[in-house]
Amino acid sequence: MNRFKIVIIILTVLFCPARLLSQTKFFVSAQGKDSNPGTEAKPFGSILRALKEARNQKGKINLYFMGGTYRLDKPVVFTAEDSRPNGSTLTLTSYKKQKVIISSGAVLxxxxxxxxxxxxxxxxxxxxxxxxxxxxxxxxxxxxxxxxxxxxxxxxxxxxxxxxxxxxxxxxxxxxxxxxxxxxxxxxxxxxxxxxxxxxxxxxxxxxxxxxxxxxxxxxxxxxxxxxxxxxxxxxxxxxxxxxxxxxxxxxxxxxxxxxxxxxQLASLFEFRGTETKSVKNITVSDLIFTQTTRTFMQNKEPLLRSDWTIYRGGATIYEGAVNCSLVNCALVNLGGNAVFFSKYNRSCEISGCQISDVGASGVCFVGDPGAVRSPRFEYNEFVPIAEMDRTPGPKTNNYPKDCSVYNNLMFNLGLLEKQSAGVELSMCQSITVSHNTIYDVPRAGINVSEGTWGGHVIEYNDVFNTVKETGDHGAFNSWGRDRYWHPDKRILDSIVAAYPGLALLDVTRPIILRNNRFRCDHGWDIDLDDGSSNYIIYNNICLNGGIKLREGVNRVVENNIMINNTFHPHVWFKNSNDIFRHNIVGSGYLPIGISVWGKEVDYNVFPDSASLSEARGRGTDMHSVYMPEAFENPAEGDFRLKPNAAAFSVGFKNIAMDSFGVISPGLKALAKKVTYSNIVKPIQAAESETIDFLGAKVKKLTTLGERSATGMDGIRGILVIAVAPGRSQAFFQVNDVIMSLNNRPTNSLKELQEARMSVTGPSAEIIIFRNQHAYTERVNFDDHK
Structure with a gap:
C-alpha cells in the first residue's frame, strides 16, 4: 500500500466520525424574529421556523428555547419530514434549564x-x-x-x-x-x-x-x-x-x-403525525412546560371494546405513527383534557421524568386502532357468535402502540372534569412498561387496562393511592377482559369457557405482569381484575387497604403479595379457571362470591388467625397454609418486611423490598405526596348474614361492596339470591340475581321482602330482578312456588 492511500485512510478515520457525530444548534426566543439566522445572539421567533430550518440539516439537531412563554395559535405538528435517521436525534429543549412555557392561552x-x-x-x-x-x-x-x-x-x-x-x-x-x-x-x-x-x-x-x-x-x-x-x-x-x-x-x-x-384556544399543543410506513422518528422533547389546553369532554365519543370507557383521541401532546420518540423531564399542567395520548401505531416511545397534574382527563393513554382487533365488539351487551368469530390469535394489523414506556412520572389531580379517566390507560396495545410512577388523587383507577388486547404489559414499582375518589366499583389498579370470548350473560359465558377454553387467550396473547407495586384504594379494591380479565401474573405487591379481587377469567397467578386490613376476593370463577393463589399474606379470611371450584391451587398462604384458616380449609383450600399474628418490622412507617422466624417463611413467602416504589427523580420525590398507612386491625369474624328461603331460593340482604360488584348493582341495596333449589324456582331465579322490588314495593331488607310478599292479595305479582347488568320485570305466580 503506497503512502498516498495510507494518508487517505487516516484522514477518513479521523474526520468521518466527527462529521457523522456533528451537532447543529438553533435557538428560539419568544422575542426573536423568524428572519434571524437562529443563533444564540439572533434567535428565531417561532418553533415552526426552527423546525423548517432543521429539516435542511443532517446529523443531530438541538433546538434550544430561551426562557419565556410561547403562545400557539395552532398546534406544532411533527411529520416524517422531521424524522432523524437511526443514531441521530432531533431534540427540542430549554436553554440552560430556563423556564419555557408552551401554551395555547390567549391573553385577553x-x-x-x-x-x-x-x-x-x-x-x-x-x-x-x-x-x-x-x-x-x-x-x-x-x-x-x-x-x-x-x-x-x-x-x-x-x-x-x-x-x-x-x-x-x-x-x-x-x-x-x-x-x-x-x-x-x-x-x-x-x-x-x-x-x-x-x-x-x-x-x-x-x-x-x-x-x-x-x-x-x-x-x-x-x-x-x-x-x-x-x-x-x-x-x-x-x-x-x-x-x-x-x-x-x-x-x-x-x-x-x-x-x-x-x-x-387549542385542544393540543404538540402533535406527532405519522403512519407505520411514514413514521416520525427519533425526536426528543425535554424540559418544557405544557399548559392551557381546552376541555374535550364533549368530543369524548369513541367506545372502547365493551369496556365502560369512551375516549377522545387527543391530548396536549399526541403521538400517532411515532418511533423512538420521547417526552422527558417536562411538566404538563392546567390542561383541559388528556395530557399525553399515544394513538394507533407507535413503537419504542417513552415518557419519563414528567409531572402531570391538574388535568381535565387522563395522564397518559395508549389506545390502538379497533381495526387491528379480530371480531371486535364495542357496547357491553354485544357479542360475535362463536360460529362467526375469527379465532386467529393476536392482532390483525400493526396499527397499535407497542414496546413503549411510562417511567418515573409524577401524576396527581387528574380527571378534574372527566371521571372516566386514569393516570395510565391501556387499550388495544401490547408490551407497555409502566414503572416507577407515583399516581394519586384521581377519581377512578390509577392504572386501567380496558381489555386484554394484546397483553405483555409490565406494571412495576409504582406507588398508586388516593384512588376511586369520585366513582364506584373500581380499584387502584383496574382491568377488564371483555375480549372476544366474553359474553355478558354469565351462564352463556360459563358454557363458552367450558366448551372452548382456549378462546380466553386469543387476545391477551402475552401475560400481563403486576409486580413490586404499592397500591391503596379506600373506596374499592387495591387490585381489581374485573369481568373476564385473564393471563395475569401478580406478585410482590403491597396492598394497603382494598385487597385483591379476581372476577371470572383464566390463568391468573397471584403469589407473594401482602394484603393489609383486607383479603382475597374471588368472584364467580369459571370451573376451569386454572387460577393459582399461593404464598400470600391476607389480613382476614377470604371473601368469596359464587365460587364452586377454587381454581388450580389455593394454598401455602398466611392467615391472621386460626379461625380464618379453619374457614378456608372448610371450603377445601389452604391445607398447607399457616396463620400468624402480626410480624411486620415497622408497619406504622410502611415497613412490611417480616421479622426473622415469621411463620410465613415456612410456606414459601419471601420478603418484599420496601424502598423502590414510585418516582426516583429527587425533584419529583420532593414534590410527591406521601401515602398514608392505617393501623393494622385485628380481623373480626363476620357473622354470616341472615338468610331465608324465598320461592325455593336462599336469599339474603345485599350488604357488601363485593356483592355489589359481583352483581353489577349501582349501589348496596336489594336482596341477593345466593342459592337456588332444584325445581321450578331454578328456572325462575339464578344465583347472583338481586330482587329489587316485589308488588311495586322496594326490597332492600329481608323485612321489606317479607312485607312485600304479605302485600300480595292475588295469586301473582310483579317482581323486578337485576341480572347481567339489567333490571327485568316478570310476574311470579305464587301458586307455582308453594
Missing part, C-alpha cells in the same frame, strides 16, 4: 367596569373562544350551580334539583350551558350541552355519550355550569357570546387592572 385585553352585586364586565374585541378562564395562572369556574366546593365528594359539588322546573325557569337563555353528572351506577360520568328550551320550558340536551354503558345520568350527583343566572360568587365567570361580553366575580383583593386573564 380587557377594560373592566362594574356591573352589579360584586360582578364586573368587560367587552371582548378579540376573536377568541371561551372554554376556560385563568386569572394570574389560576383556573376559575364557569358560573355554576351548586357553587364549587373543594371539599365536596363528587364533581366539586352536586345538587339533585339542578333540572327542577323551578330552577330551569330562572334561566332566560341557557343555551351553551352544560349539565355534568355521574353515571347512574357511578362507573364514570356523562356530560350534556344545553341547546335551548322547548315549548314546555324544559331543557333540550345533547350528549350523554361519554360512557360506553349508556344509562342516562345520576339523579343525585350532577351540576350545571355556564348559565348566566348562576353567576353569584367569587371566582365565577360567564361569557355572553352574542354581546361579546365577559362577566366576572373577582375575589377580594384582586386588582382587575393588573391581573392577567387568559383563555385556552
Amino acid at each position: 385585553h380587557l377594560k373592566w367596569v362594574p356591573y352589579k352585586d360584586g360582578i364586573w364586565k368587560a367587552s371582548v374585541d378579540q376573536s377568541v373562544q371561551f372554554d376556560e378562564l385563568l386569572v394570574n395562572g389560576q383556573l376559575q369556574h364557569m358560573a355554576r350551580y351548586p357553587n364549587y366546593d373543594s371539599s365536596a365528594h363528587y364533581l366539586g359539588g352536586t345538587a339533585a334539583d339542578v333540572l327542577s322546573p323551578e330552577r330551569v325557569a330562572r334561566w332566560q337563555s341557557p343555551e351553551g350551558g352544560y349539565i355534568h353528572a355521574l353515571h347512574p351506577s357511578q362507573w364514570g360520568d356523562v356530560h350534556y350541552q344545553i341547546t335551548g328550551k322547548d315549548s314546555k320550558g324544559e331543557l333540550v340536551l345533547e350528549g350523554g355519550w361519554q360512557n360506553n354503558r349508556r344509562m342516562g345520568m345520576s339523579e343525585k350527583y350532577r351540576f350545571v355550569e355556564n348559565v348566566f343566572e348562576e353567576l353569584d360568587t367569587a371566582n365565577e365567570w360567564y361569557y355572553d357570546k352574542k354581546a361579546k361580553t365577559l362577566y366576572y366575580f373577582p375575589p377580594v383583593g384582586l386588582n382587575l387592572q393588573t391581573a392577567t386573564f387568559e383563555s385556552p
Whole structure:
C-alpha cells in the first residue's frame, strides 16, 4: 500500500466520525424574529421556523428555547419530514434549564367596569373562544350551580334539583350551558350541552355519550355550569357570546387592572403525525412546560371494546405513527383534557421524568386502532357468535402502540372534569412498561387496562393511592377482559369457557405482569381484575387497604403479595379457571362470591388467625397454609418486611423490598405526596348474614361492596339470591340475581321482602330482578312456588 492511500485512510478515520457525530444548534426566543439566522445572539421567533430550518440539516439537531412563554395559535405538528435517521436525534429543549412555557392561552385585553352585586364586565374585541378562564395562572369556574366546593365528594359539588322546573325557569337563555353528572351506577360520568328550551320550558340536551354503558345520568350527583343566572360568587365567570361580553366575580383583593386573564384556544399543543410506513422518528422533547389546553369532554365519543370507557383521541401532546420518540423531564399542567395520548401505531416511545397534574382527563393513554382487533365488539351487551368469530390469535394489523414506556412520572389531580379517566390507560396495545410512577388523587383507577388486547404489559414499582375518589366499583389498579370470548350473560359465558377454553387467550396473547407495586384504594379494591380479565401474573405487591379481587377469567397467578386490613376476593370463577393463589399474606379470611371450584391451587398462604384458616380449609383450600399474628418490622412507617422466624417463611413467602416504589427523580420525590398507612386491625369474624328461603331460593340482604360488584348493582341495596333449589324456582331465579322490588314495593331488607310478599292479595305479582347488568320485570305466580 503506497503512502498516498495510507494518508487517505487516516484522514477518513479521523474526520468521518466527527462529521457523522456533528451537532447543529438553533435557538428560539419568544422575542426573536423568524428572519434571524437562529443563533444564540439572533434567535428565531417561532418553533415552526426552527423546525423548517432543521429539516435542511443532517446529523443531530438541538433546538434550544430561551426562557419565556410561547403562545400557539395552532398546534406544532411533527411529520416524517422531521424524522432523524437511526443514531441521530432531533431534540427540542430549554436553554440552560430556563423556564419555557408552551401554551395555547390567549391573553385577553380587557377594560373592566362594574356591573352589579360584586360582578364586573368587560367587552371582548378579540376573536377568541371561551372554554376556560385563568386569572394570574389560576383556573376559575364557569358560573355554576351548586357553587364549587373543594371539599365536596363528587364533581366539586352536586345538587339533585339542578333540572327542577323551578330552577330551569330562572334561566332566560341557557343555551351553551352544560349539565355534568355521574353515571347512574357511578362507573364514570356523562356530560350534556344545553341547546335551548322547548315549548314546555324544559331543557333540550345533547350528549350523554361519554360512557360506553349508556344509562342516562345520576339523579343525585350532577351540576350545571355556564348559565348566566348562576353567576353569584367569587371566582365565577360567564361569557355572553352574542354581546361579546365577559362577566366576572373577582375575589377580594384582586386588582382587575393588573391581573392577567387568559383563555385556552387549542385542544393540543404538540402533535406527532405519522403512519407505520411514514413514521416520525427519533425526536426528543425535554424540559418544557405544557399548559392551557381546552376541555374535550364533549368530543369524548369513541367506545372502547365493551369496556365502560369512551375516549377522545387527543391530548396536549399526541403521538400517532411515532418511533423512538420521547417526552422527558417536562411538566404538563392546567390542561383541559388528556395530557399525553399515544394513538394507533407507535413503537419504542417513552415518557419519563414528567409531572402531570391538574388535568381535565387522563395522564397518559395508549389506545390502538379497533381495526387491528379480530371480531371486535364495542357496547357491553354485544357479542360475535362463536360460529362467526375469527379465532386467529393476536392482532390483525400493526396499527397499535407497542414496546413503549411510562417511567418515573409524577401524576396527581387528574380527571378534574372527566371521571372516566386514569393516570395510565391501556387499550388495544401490547408490551407497555409502566414503572416507577407515583399516581394519586384521581377519581377512578390509577392504572386501567380496558381489555386484554394484546397483553405483555409490565406494571412495576409504582406507588398508586388516593384512588376511586369520585366513582364506584373500581380499584387502584383496574382491568377488564371483555375480549372476544366474553359474553355478558354469565351462564352463556360459563358454557363458552367450558366448551372452548382456549378462546380466553386469543387476545391477551402475552401475560400481563403486576409486580413490586404499592397500591391503596379506600373506596374499592387495591387490585381489581374485573369481568373476564385473564393471563395475569401478580406478585410482590403491597396492598394497603382494598385487597385483591379476581372476577371470572383464566390463568391468573397471584403469589407473594401482602394484603393489609383486607383479603382475597374471588368472584364467580369459571370451573376451569386454572387460577393459582399461593404464598400470600391476607389480613382476614377470604371473601368469596359464587365460587364452586377454587381454581388450580389455593394454598401455602398466611392467615391472621386460626379461625380464618379453619374457614378456608372448610371450603377445601389452604391445607398447607399457616396463620400468624402480626410480624411486620415497622408497619406504622410502611415497613412490611417480616421479622426473622415469621411463620410465613415456612410456606414459601419471601420478603418484599420496601424502598423502590414510585418516582426516583429527587425533584419529583420532593414534590410527591406521601401515602398514608392505617393501623393494622385485628380481623373480626363476620357473622354470616341472615338468610331465608324465598320461592325455593336462599336469599339474603345485599350488604357488601363485593356483592355489589359481583352483581353489577349501582349501589348496596336489594336482596341477593345466593342459592337456588332444584325445581321450578331454578328456572325462575339464578344465583347472583338481586330482587329489587316485589308488588311495586322496594326490597332492600329481608323485612321489606317479607312485607312485600304479605302485600300480595292475588295469586301473582310483579317482581323486578337485576341480572347481567339489567333490571327485568316478570310476574311470579305464587301458586307455582308453594
